[in-house]
Amino acid sequence: MTNNTVPFAIELRDISKRFGAVQANKDICLQVPAGTIHGIIGENGAGKSTLMSIIYGFYEADTGFIEVDGKRVDIRSSQDAIDAGIGMVHQHFMLVENFSVLENVVLGTEGGALLKGGLTAARVELQRLAKEYSLDIDVDAIVEELPVGLQQRVEILKALYRGARILILDEPTGVLTPQEADHLFRILKSLKEQGVTVLLITHKLREIMASTDNISVMRQGEMVAHRETQHTNTEELAELMVGKKVRLTVNKDDAQPSDVFLSAKNLTQFDGQGVKRLKEVSLELRAGEILGIAGVSGNGQSELLNVLSGITPMSEGEIQFAGQTITAKAPKDAAQMRDLKMAHVPEDRHKMGLVTGFEAYEAAVLGYHNSASYNGKILMDHTAMLEECKVRMADWDVRPPNPHLKTANFSGGNQQKIVIAREVEQNPDVLLIGQPTRGVDIGAIENIHEQIVKLRDSGKAILLVSVELDEIMALSDRIIVMFDGAVVGELDAKDADERTLGLMMANAYNKEEQGVSA
Structure with a gap:
């Protein structure tokens, strides 16, 4: 040099x-x-x-x-x-x-x-x-x-x-x-x-x-x-x-989508100051597909995940999921959505996905700790929790593989693996996943992507939010683009390219002028 x-x-x-x-x-x-x-x-x-x-x-x-x-x-x-x-x-x-x-x-x-x-x-x-x-x-x-x-x-x-x-x-x-x-x-x-x-x-x-x-x-x-x-x-x-060879591409076959697992119609959400954060968002998510949500950070993706997962109540609209109709007057909270077999990997693992003072085996059951799998007749079954955590750490290559280590003492990428493994291993019908590889080392990204595709191929439905366009294009089967709280475009992932998505993300895409269908 x-x-x-x-x-x-x-x-x-x-x-x-x-x-x-x-x-x-x-x-x-x-x-x-x-x-x-x-x-x-x-x-x-x-x-x-x-x-x-x-x-x-x-x-x-x-x-x-x-x-x-x-x-x-x-x-x-x-x-x-x-x-x-x-x-x-x-x-x-x-x-x-x-x-x-x-x-x-x-x-x-x-x-x-x-x-x-x-x-x-x-x-x-x-x-x-x-x-x-x-x-x-x-x-x-x-x-x-x-x-x-x-x-x-x-x-x-x-x-x-x-x-x-x-x-x-x-x-x-x-x-x-x-x-x-x-x-x-x-x-x-x-x-x-x-x-x-x-x-x-x-x-x-x-x-x-x-x-x-x-x-x-x-x-x-x-x-x-x-x-x-x-x-x-x-x-x-x-x-x-x-320090070793890394595969930079995602290997996956074409999706085989089937039944609609989740349908959202005209979802609208106002924040505490009365600002409209979600604007009549409608979408369908099918079994056996990954639906990517693209957009510059802060354009409603976070609010969409929170409303769908039950963390934030909607102001207007409805969600059809697991035979239930969810509205502002008939809401479901996050625990109820989990019971209906919806899992959620939040965008901010520290604020919403982990308690960093917990040991890894405790963090690995957060949100599912009331399950019979982790409870005896009177007390929580710590032995079962520990044994399951050991298996997940091996399957997901969590380092170090120590269930007793405080969650705060893992690297960001290994914290993310703990959160994703916890949600995926519950075998949900629908997985909402926000920024799956944010702060994750490049060597760990390959494993996370493989697990997401594997879940899709098992017939599950995945809604993926990421600000990384490479990730959206590599993983998604269909892509929706959000701008200022609204859906401004949708296209098949095979038809997506960085330029087209970028124009959509800036709300500057005109199908007729571009000569491209979207």
């Missing part, structure tokens, strides 16, 4: 960081040539976020040092990083929603030299930066009224306004449509052409391959490989991340 003809914008030498018994980073060395886009990849817990937090001053390294433009710098705070020309765009934007773009950009620099001439001078500088780096935006727009792609531009402008020559982006496409992601990468290319160095942290290997010059791979806190992007591929990168 070393290129002696190009100076390094940033160089890390023997960076180590420990949190108690956990070695988060160990002797990390990294050289990033100036004016390049450099990808950093690795599984959950590989140490990527810790390393970026050290570069940006959130943490201070235990050992090692950092050089910027060939000069050693001491970074003990974010201000030190900013002073060194380093900016960071976080996965979750740090914006004041009811402020304008201009107000957000200057926030925190009110006493700095850039504002001596007042907001007028700041406006001129911001407009110059926007033009120079192809970040066109209305500086007087209120942030909460901007689509998420433009909000991200505000974050980039904030960093550039503070003089960033090195820009760190953490999972920047997680909330973007494919079209917005493509535009972001055009922006990054423009930044690169203007001499800005970009560090791109993402788990999406296709994006890494399409947008970077060089890639560094982390595994278990160490830097294990550096590659020039043009001399590698997704299969090699996945193997480097995991």
Whole structure:
């Protein structure tokens, strides 16, 4: 990776960081040539976020040092990083929603030299930066009224306004449509052409391959490989991340759908503030199929899962399931829906799927703990719970396979396996599954996908919600797209492509204009 003809914008030498018994980073060395886009990849817990937090001053390294433009710098705070020309765009934007773009950009620099001439001078500088780096935006727009792609531009402008020559982006496409992601990468290319160095942290290997010059791979806190992007591929990168060969495709036969297991008509739901979160959503889910729900996060998918599973009561409409008609006046709660053989893997495993203080064998029966399988005449049958948990841990490759370990002490991917195994092993007729591989290591994704397809092939019905379009297209048999709480499109998975789904997700798809039936 070393290129002696190009100076390094940033160089890390023997960076180590420990949190108690956990070695988060160990002797990390990294050289990033100036004016390049450099990808950093690795599984959950590989140490990527810790390393970026050290570069940006959130943490201070235990050992090692950092050089910027060939000069050693001491970074003990974010201000030190900013002073060194380093900016960071976080996965979750740090914006004041009811402020304008201009107000957000200057926030925190009110006493700095850039504002001596007042907001007028700041406006001129911001407009110059926007033009120079192809970040066109209305500086007087209120942030909460901007689509998420433009909000991200505000974050980039904030960093550039503070003089960033090195820009760190953490999972920047997680909330973007494919079209917005493509535009972001055009922006990054423009930044690169203007001499800005970009560090791109993402788990999406296709994006890494399409947008970077060089890639560094982390595994278990160490830097294990550096590659020039043009001399590698997704299969090699996945193997480097995991330490073994990984299959990146989903093997499944065509679906054989049969009876309608679940029907929803005109589902409507208002939140506590009276805002309409679900808007007359109708769908049918059949035995032997996977129905995918695509959409940018926050467009009603979560509310749909909660209403269908009985967690949140509907305001209007009806659900037909297991011979029952469920309405606002005749509701069923989550426990009753489970009794009717509906299982639910929630999107947020920590808030809704687990009690992290419980041991694994206890978490493995949550929601089903009243079952006769786990209860004796007087007390719960802990032996039965333990034995069943051991079998599930082996079948689902939960690591470590210790039923007595506190759930909080498992990695995110293994926590997810515990939740999915608990729901799938109840042999439900309908499985609602939200973000099945969120925060899951790439090596574990293969197993989870196989289990979902296996459940479909056994004649069950699966409703899949995911913000990962690759996952939606790989697993689904039919796909519904949601925008602003409503269904805006439906198509057979065989007819789906990233562009079409992206346009639907932005509510910008016109079948006649595109010449495609959907």
